[in-house]
Amino acid sequence: MISFYNTLSGRMEEFVPLEKGRVRLYTCGPTVYDYAHIGNYRSFLFSDILRRHLRRSGFELLHVMNITDVDDKTIRNAAAAGQTLTEYTDRFIEAFFEDSRKLRLEKPEKVARATEHIPDMVQAIRQLGEKGFTYSSEGSVYFRIANFPQYGKLSKIDISGMRPGARMDRDEYEKADVRDFVLWKAPKPGEPSWETELGPGRPGWHIECSVMANKYLGESFDIHAGGADLIFPHHENEIAQSEALSGKTFVRYWLHCEHLLVDGQKMSKSTGNYFTLRDLLQQGHTAESIRYLLASVPYRKQLNFTVGGLRQAAQSIERLKNFQFRLSHTSFPEGANAEIAAKTTAFPDLLRKAMDDDLNTAQAMGVLFELVRAANTAIDRGEFRSENTQPALDCLSHWDEIFEVLPKQTGDHPAQSFATAGQESAQASAGDDGMGPAEIEAKLQERTAARRQRNFALADRIRDELSAAGILIEDTKDGMRWKRK
RNA sequence: GGCGCGGUACCCAAGUGGUUAAGGGAGAGGUCUGCAAAACCUUUAUGCGGCGGUUCGAAUCCGCCCCGCGCCUCCA
Incomplete structure (x- = not known):
């Protein structure tokens, strides 16, 4: 019996998928505005281990992971780099896959890019509108939280204390209620935007996950996983959008990975206390x-x-x-x-x-x-x-x-x-320190001969020589073996 | 302030009522080895943040307190 701690209920629960023998899983992937840091990879690795355990337990998996390739940061960095959004994000998607391979992360059955699902998002926003959950303001469309009474059930956050005027994004001052969040953002000059029936603009962050999860996994599915910092508002908003739309339970088990800390503080881009996988590999870590x-x-x-x-x-x-x-x-x-x-x-x-x-x-x-x-x-x-x-x-x-x-x-x-x-x-492989396997073998034989003649001074000299070249020798009952340090 | 996670040996960490508190790393001593390396053995918490309580019995349950971190704003 598999048990998970479900953020939604706040307790351990036995895991039983909706469909026997099959698990539908959604995980929040990277926002590709830069290299991911290892804090990010902790949560991707968590998903990987979750996947592996479920598969080994006999479940067939349908795992969808999103890639956020349009948001303030990707737009900002692409502009700074003088590239189109797609040119820019392609590069970091490739870097993400490369890092993932190095970390031996299994690839989800479906990797979904936000920008390839704009029409699906537009349709979902329109349907939310038809059900009375949205309103428009200055070209943007917002979700009206007041119409979704269950808001806050995942994060258990008391939103009544949030007052208009508290902390507001400048371009969101037209919201009816600060708790409301944007579904569709009106375009700003020079930014990429899509011409749609909602008017020109681009999607808000949260809608992509609701829409892509719904498209590939259905209105209700088993597990949604991600970092703990996504509980609020991201996952809370996903629930609001999805359940407002379908009237059904969006996700049955919510799993959240805790943060990676550096010097006792959360590793994050904004504080600058982060390492990328590249950094660490370059420092010689494996x-x-x-x-x-x-x-x-x-x-x-x-x-x-x-x-x-x-x-x-x-x-x-x-x-x-x-x-x-x-x-x-x-x-x-x-x-x-x-x-x-x-x-x-x-x-x-x-x-x-x-x-x-x-x-x-x-x-x-x-x-x-x-x-x-x-x-x-x-x-x-x-x-x-x-x-x-x-x-x-x-x-x-x-x-x-x-x-x-x-x-x-x-x-x-x-x-x-x-x-x-x-x-x-x-x-890298052998050649780095100028000593290939053949050369090593020769040295080893030379040393074996020296040892046989009880010429330990020579044997030790060879061992030191190899050691300086990064080769470690061990004598065992069954002969000599070596490895790179 | 609200919500959440956590405080177990030098470091990391499992353990959620019941024999001697997993495991890894590091240190010390030993065995083996020409010497090393690897491996093995012994060793390092009468105590699990603190104080009370419940119980025959608590690291484990309850209460209070102290400390760390996170979320409440973009964030894995």
Whole structure:
């Protein structure tokens, strides 16, 4: 049984999709006015882990993610760059996809751009008008909250305290009530606008999500997820628009990811305390360690991002990779160890239980590491058997189907190296420090020969030399292995 | 002020009434090794922000208080 904390009810609820065996999911994607920062990616990664767990639980998925490619910031930055809106946003959409690939984020079944759904939005706004939920003022169309009594049910915000004149956008002073929000914005000189039956203009932010969700997922669907800062007003407004239009429950489970903090403060563009994925990769951190760190703290808890945390994450991955390598490169005595067999058999269930519990990723990690230690101990004691190997490797793969931080066990990496995909992405491949696999192999053989002759001075010199080139050597019972630092 | 999340060891963090408070990282000691590395073992919270209360029993429930962060305006 999968349970989620539902923002709407404020409590944990058993998850049951509307349609048996099928989950319809909508997540708020990026506004493509700049590179996304890793705070943004925390919430996209949260969606990714949600997806993966649902799929592994046997659900077929229909996941829609929007891309906001028209708003004040995209318009402003495109103008500053001297590009058309589309030229400008295309570039950052591509950057977003590239980052997503590096972070191993699965692509949603449908990625929907706001600008490709203008007619749908116009139609929805017209229908809202027919139902009496809108009014026009100076060429803009607004949603009249007074006509939607349930407004505030998601955020539990008492809107009665919001008074006209409090904090108002200059171009919105014609609103009848400050709580009202814009559906269609009248054009300003020099800004892109669309000629529609509503008059020229562009859509407000909130309407795109209501409309695209409705178009691809229907009037009612299962899960809507996003960052905690979207609860109000964005998701509240989506509910108002959608439910005013359909008269039905828009979304059944609302899931919100808490913020990434830097120095105890929310990471955000406006305060400037942010890192992009590019920044971090450039500093030599790996995409895997970033993914691990972001995934290691359950999504409903704020995560204070530090370089120290990233190092810890990298160390933890290292431990797993060492274990994986050890399993696949050691020959064990025949037979099976019953104790280990019991643990590997129990593992999928323990992992599933942890994830079923509102995606308790910290627990899921603990479950794996307990298995790792038990297996390592058995290996050290000589009690691990050959028939335990594959089940143990399968546990790693199962776990990694969610966390995606380990090298794939396809056997396509050099036998003597446990260099990983992660290092490829972060540090480019071999050539960087001028030493390719062949050259490394030669050095290793030279060192093996020296050791055989008990010429340890030479052996150590070779090891130091390789170390200076970023190659770490380990002598094991089954021979030498190496990896890039 | 309103709403929400959180305060568990040096750091990160699980644990929502009941045996010795998961797990990771870091440190210390040890085993193994030519030396390392990896791995393993031991070790680091009689205590879970504070004070009361409920209970046979609380990190876990209730009350009050202190502290941090977020939302209430664009924001993942």
